[in-house]
Amino acid sequence: MAKSVIHTQGLTRKFGDFVAVNAITFDVQEGEIFGFLGANGAGKTTAMRILCGLLEPTSGQASVAGYDVYKQNEEIKKHIGYMSQKFSLYENLTVRENIQFFGGIYGLTRKELREKTDVLIERLGLNHEADKLVGSLPLGWKQKISFSVAILHRPKVVFLDEPTGGVDPITRRQFWDMIYEAAHEGITVFVTTHYMDEAEYCDRVSIMVDGTIAALDTPSGLKRQFNVNTMDEVFLQLARGAKRGE
Amino acid sequence: MSTVRVENITKTYEKGQVVALDNVSFEVKSGELFGLIGPDGAGKTSLFRILTTLLVPDAGKAEVAGLDVVKDLWEIRKLVGYMPGKFSLYQDLSIEENLNFFATVFNTTVEKNYYLIEEIYVQIEPFKHRLAGKLSGGMKQKLALCCALIHEPKVLFLDEPTTGVDPVSRKEFWDMLDRLKAKGITIVVSTPYMDEASRCDRIALIQKGKILELDTLEQIIERHAQNLYAVDADNRYGLMKDLRTNTEIVSAFAFGEVQHVTLPPQMSGESYLKNFLETKGHTGIKVKKVAPTIEDTFIKLMLENQ
Numbered sequence: 219m220a221k222s223v224i225h226t227q228g229l230t231r232k233f234g235d236f237v238a239v240n241a242i243t244f245d246v247q248e249g250e251i252f253g254f255l256g257a258n259g260a261g262k263t264t265a266m267r268i269l270c271g272l273l274e275p276t277s278g279q280a281s282v283a284g285y286d287v288y289k290q291n292e293e294i295k296k297h298i299g300y301m302s303q304k305f306s307l308y309e310n311l312t313v314r315e316n317i318q319f320f321g322g323i324y325g326l327t328r329k330e331l332r333e334k335t336d337v338l339i340e341r342l343g344l345n346h347e348a349d350k351l352v353g354s355l356p357l358g359w360k361q362k363i364s365f366s367v368a369i370l371h372r373p374k375v376v377f378l379d380e381p382t383g384g385v386d387p388i389t390r391r392q393f394w395d396m397i398y399e400a401a402h403e404g405i406t407v408f409v410t411t412h413y414m415d416e417a418e419y420c421d422r423v424s425i426m427v428d429g430t431i432a433a434l435d436t437p438s439g440l441k442r443q444f445n446v447n448t449m450d451e452v453f454l455q456l457a458r459g460a461k462r463g464e
Numbered sequence: 465m466s467t468v469r470v471e472n473i474t475k476t477y478e479k480g481q482v483v484a485l486d487n488v489s490f491e492v493k494s495g496e497l498f499g500l501i502g503p504d505g506a507g508k509t510s511l512f513r514i515l516t517t518l519l520v521p522d523a524g525k526a527e528v529a530g531l532d533v534v535k536d537l538w539e540i541r542k543l544v545g546y547m548p549g550k551f552s553l554y555q556d557l558s559i560e561e562n563l564n565f566f567a568t569v570f571n572t573t574v575e576k577n578y579y580l581i582e583e584i585y586v587q588i589e590p591f592k593h594r595l596a597g598k599l600s601g602g603m604k605q606k607l608a609l610c611c612a613l614i615h616e617p618k619v620l621f622l623d624e625p626t627t628g629v630d631p632v633s634r635k636e637f638w639d640m641l642d643r644l645k646a647k648g649i650t651i652v653v654s655t656p657y658m659d660e661a662s663r664c665d666r667i668a669l670i671q672k673g674k675i676l677e678l679d680t681l682e683q684i685i686e687r688h689a690q691n692l693y694a695v696d697a698d699n700r701y702g703l704m705k706d707l708r709t710n711t712e713i714v715s716a717f718a719f720g721e722v723q724h725v726t727l728p729p730q731m732s733g734e735s736y737l738k739n740f741l742e743t744k745g746h747t748g749i750k751v752k753k754v755a756p757t758i759e760d761t762f763i764k765l766m767l768e769n770q
Contacts, residue, residue, distance in 0.1 A: 256630070257630040257632055257633065258600060258601050258602050258628075258629060258630050258633060259600050259601075259602065303628070354482075356504075356505045357503070357504040357505055358503070358504075380628060383627060383628050383656070384503060384504035384624070384627055384656040385503055385504065385656070386502075386503030386504075386506075386656075386671065386766065387503075387658060387717075387759050387762055387763050387766070388717070388763055388766055388767075389503070391717045391718050394718060395704070398701055398704070402701060412628065412629065412630050412631060412634075413657075414631060414720075415718075415719060415720040418720035418721040419718060419720075419721075437721060438721070448720070449720070450631060453630075453631050453632070454631065454632060454635075457630065457631070457632040458632060460632075
C-alpha cells in the first residue's frame with residue numbers, strides 16, 4: 219500500500235464558539251494530486267494553515283511528511299512547499315533573485331542554488347526575463363515561477379492555494395502540466411481551486427461543507443455517487459446544502 | 465441605443481512601454497448585460513477605470529450615457545456604479561456605516577433606493593454592525609455591490625466580481641445580476657471565468673489589450689468552428705505527452721477528464737487518433753467528436769494572435 223504523506227484524524231479547530239474545522243479525517247498518499255475543494259467559508263483555509271504548521275489545532279491528530287502538527291511544526295515548514303495566488307514572489311526582485319532568495323530560505327547551498335537557478339530558468343524558457351523584475355511579468359508567468367520555487371527544495375508535499383485564479387486558459391493548463399510533472403517525480407500535491415474542470419485533473423478530491431468533509435473520492439467515483447456528469451454538479455449538490463453562511 | 469461607446473481607446477503605462485489597451489472599440493446597448501472575458505492583465509481594469517472617469521486614455525474617445533468620459537466626468541460619476549476588483553470600501557466602518565456613507569456622498573438615502581438593494585442587503589443585514597474589514601469574501605462582495613447600487617445608477621461597472629468565489633456563490637451572484645438587469649440597469653462585467661460568458665447577452669473576448677472577438681456567445685463559437693475531439697485513455701499522463709509529440713495535431717489541451725484535440729479541417733479524427741494512440745500502446749482509448757466551448761474558442765483565438 220502507498221505511504222500516506224498527510225494524515226488527519228478527527229482534526230478540529232475552533233475559534234471561540236465557532237467550529238471552523240470539525241473533526242476531519244483523511245489521508246493523502248505519496249505522489250497523489252489531491253484536490254481540496256469547498257465553498258468560501260467552508261474551512262479550507264483553516265485546515266490548510268494547520269497542515270502547513272502555521273496554526274495549532276484545537277483537538278484531533280494530524281501529521282504531514284511524518285511530522286506532528288502540534289510538536290514538529292517547524293520541521294513541517296522545512297519539508298513542504300507552499301504557494302498561493304496572494305503570496306507568491308517579491309515583485310521588486312528579479313526572477314533570478316526570487317529563485318535564489320527562496321532557495322536560500324529553504325536551505326539550499328550556494329552551489330545548489332547556482333545550478334538549480336540556471337536549470338530552472340532554462341526549463342521555464344525565461345532566459346530573456348531572468349534579470350527582469352517579477353512585477354513586470356504577466357500573472358501566469360509569475361505563477362509558474364512561484365510553483366517552481368515552491369518545489370525547488372524537493373519537498374515531500376506542496377500546498378497550492380488557488381494557484382490558477384485569473385490566469386488565461388492556456389497558461390492555466392500549462393500550470394497543470396507542471397503539477398503533473400511534479401506528481402510524476404513523487405511530490406505530493408495538495409491543491410485548492412474554484413475551477414471545477416481542474417478538480418477532474420486530481421487523483422482524488424475532497425469537498426468540505428460547513429467544516430466537515432462531505433465527500434471524498436476519485437472524480438469519477440464522486441460523479442457516480444451523485445449520479446451526475448460533471449464535478450460542477452457534484453459541487454453544487456453538496457455546497458447548496460451548506461447551512462453556514464460565510 | 466448605446467449606453468457605452470468606446471472608440472479607438474489606447475492606454476499605455478511607463479512612458480508607452482506597457483500597452484494596457486490597444487485601439488479598442490465597442491458599444492454596449494442600453495439595458496444589456498455585457499461581459500468582458502479575459503485573463504488577468506488583459507486590460508479589463510484599465511478599461512473600467514477609463515469608463516468610470518478615474519483614468520484618462522492616451523488616445524481615443526469614450527462615452528457613457530451620451531457623456532464624454534474626460535469632459536463630463538462629474539456628470540458621469542453620478543450616473544455610474546463601480547465595483548472595483550480590489551475591495552475598496554472602508555474597512556474600519558461597519559456594513560451599515562459604509563452603506564450610509566455612500567448614500568450620503570451621492571446626496572440620497574438608503575431608504576429611497578432600498579428597493580434596488582433589498583434582495584442582496586437582507587443577506588448581510590444580520591451582520592450590519594460588523595466592520596467591513598472583518599467580513600468574508602462573499603459578504604464583502606455583496607456589500608460592495610450594495611454600495612455601488614445605492615445611488616440608483618444607470619450603468620453598473622463590475623470588475624471581476626466573482627474572482628476567487630466558489631461556484632455556488634458565483635451562480636447566485638449572476639442570478640442577482642439578471643434581476644438587476646430586469647430593473648433596467650445596463651451592466652458591464654468582467655470575469656476571467658470563461659463559463660460565465662453564457663450568462664451575458666454579448667461578450668468581448670479580451671487579451672493583451674486587444675479585443676479578439678465581440679458578439680453573442682453562440683455567434684462567436686460558430687464563427688470559429690474547429691475540428692475538435694475529446695480524447696481519453698487509461699494512462700492520462702502518457703496520453704497528454706504522446707498527443708503533444710504528434711505534429712498533425714494543431715493543439716491538445718486538458719478539459720476536465722479528457723483532452724481536447726484540434727485537428728486540421730477535413731481530417732477524419734476518430735480513426736486517425738485511435739490508430740495513433742494504439743501504435744503508442746495506449747489502452748482504454750476513447751475518441752469522440754465534440755462541439756467547441758467558449759474556452760476552446762478563446763484558446764484558438766489566443767494561439768492565432770500569438
